[in-house]
Amino acid sequence: MLEIKNLRAGYGAINVLWDVNLNFKKGHLTAIVGPNGAGKSTLLKTIMGLLVPSQGEVVLRHETGNEPRNKPLSSRRTWDMAELGISLIPEGRLLFRDMSVEENLTLGSFPKKQRASLAHNLERAYALFPKLKERRKQMAGSLSGGEAQMVAMARGLMAEPCILLIDEPSLGLAPLIVQEIFSILRKLRQDGVTIVLVEQNTHLALDVADHVYMMRSGRVILDQPADQVDIGTLHELYFALEA
Numbered sequence: 001m002l003e004i005k006n007l008r009a010g011y012g013a014i015n016v017l018w019d020v021n022l023n024f025k026k027g028h029l030t031a032i033v034g035p036n037g038a039g040k041s042t043l044l045k046t047i048m049g050l051l052v053p054s055q056g057e058v059v060l061r062h063e064t065g066n067e068p069r070n071k072p073l074s075s076r077r078t079w080d081m082a083e084l085g086i087s088l089i090p091e092g093r094l095l096f097r098d099m100s101v102e103e104n105l106t107l108g109s110f111p112k113k114q115r116a117s118l119a120h121n122l123e124r125a126y127a128l129f130p131k132l133k134e135r136r137k138q139m140a141g142s143l144s145g146g147e148a149q150m151v152a153m154a155r156g157l158m159a160e161p162c163i164l165l166i167d168e169p170s171l172g173l174a175p176l177i178v179q180e181i182f183s184i185l186r187k188l189r190q191d192g193v194t195i196v197l198v199e200q201n202t203h204l205a206l207d208v209a210d211h212v213y214m215m216r217s218g219r220v221i222l223d224q225p226a227d228q229v230d231i232g233t234l235h236e237l238y239f240a241l242e243a
C-alpha cells in the first residue's frame with residue numbers, strides 16, 4: 001500500500017537514511033525496530049513530507065474501482081497527507097497543552113471531508129478510549145503520560161486514516177498502560193487499518209506485527225515476516241557494535 005524506494009534523507013548536509021527500501025502492505029501491522037538514532041523517526045518524518053528526500057521516492061498505492069493507482073508522495077506537502085489518508089502519531093505525543101482533550105481531538109479532524117463527521121468521529125474515539133470521555137474538558141497539559149498517548153492516538157484517528165504511522169507509543173509508560181495501548185493497536189488492525197509501528201521494545205513489536213524491519217545507522221538490516229523472526233538473531237543485530 002505504501003512503498004518506499006531507495007530513500008535517502010537527512011537534515012541539511014547530514015544524511016541519515018541510506019537507500020532505504022520498505023513495503024507496508026494493506027491491512028498489515030508493520031513494525032520498525034532499531035536502536036536509538038537508527039533513523040526511525042526520520043523515516044516517518046520523510047514519509048509525512050516534513051523532510052525532503054535527496055533520493056528515492058515514497059509511493060502510495062491505492063485502488064479506485066479495480067484499478068490500482070500509484071501516487072508519488074515526495075512532492076506533496078505535509079498538510080496534504082491527511083487528505084490522502086495518512087496520519088502520524090508523533091514521538092513525544094505533541095499535544096496542545098493549553099487546550100482541552102476534546103479541542104485536541106477536534107484538531108485531528110481538519111481534513112475537509114472529515115469535518116462533517118466530527119461528532120461521529122468524537123463518539124468513535126470515546127468508544128475506543130472511554131477514559132478520554134471522562135476527561136474531555138481537562139487541559140491536555142495536565143494528563144498522565146498514558147492519557148496523553150491515548151489523546152495522541154485518538155487525534156490521529158480523527159482524520160479516518162487508511163494508514164496510521166505511530167512513533168514509539170510505549171515510551172515512558174507503565175506496563176499496564178502499554179498493554180492497553182497495544183490491545184487498541186490490535187483492534188485497529190482487525191478493523192482493517194494499515195499500521196506502521198516504530199517500537200523499541202522488540203518483544204512487544206514481534207508479538208503484534210505481521211512484518212518486521214530492523215533499522216540501524218540509517219539502513220534496513222532485517223526484513224522478515226514476524227513469525228519467521230528469531231528473537232536471538234534480532235537482539236544480536238540490535239546490540240552489535242558498529243562496524
Ligand SMILES: Nc1ncnc2c1ncn2[C@@H]1O[C@H](COP(=O)(O)OP(=O)(O)OP(=O)(O)O)[C@@H](O)[C@H]1O
Pocket residue numbers: 011014016034035036037038039040041042043091200
Ligand atoms: N532535527 C535534527 N537535526 C539534525 N539531526 C537530527 C535531527 N533529528 C534527528 N537527527 C539525527 O538523525 C539521526 C537519526 O535520528 P532519529 O530521530 O531518526 O532516530 P530514531 O531511530 O528515531 O531514534 P530514537 O529511537 O532515539 O527515537 C540521529 O543521529 C539524530 O541525531
Ligand SMILES: [Mg+2]
Pocket residue numbers: 040041042091167
Ligand atoms: Mg525516534
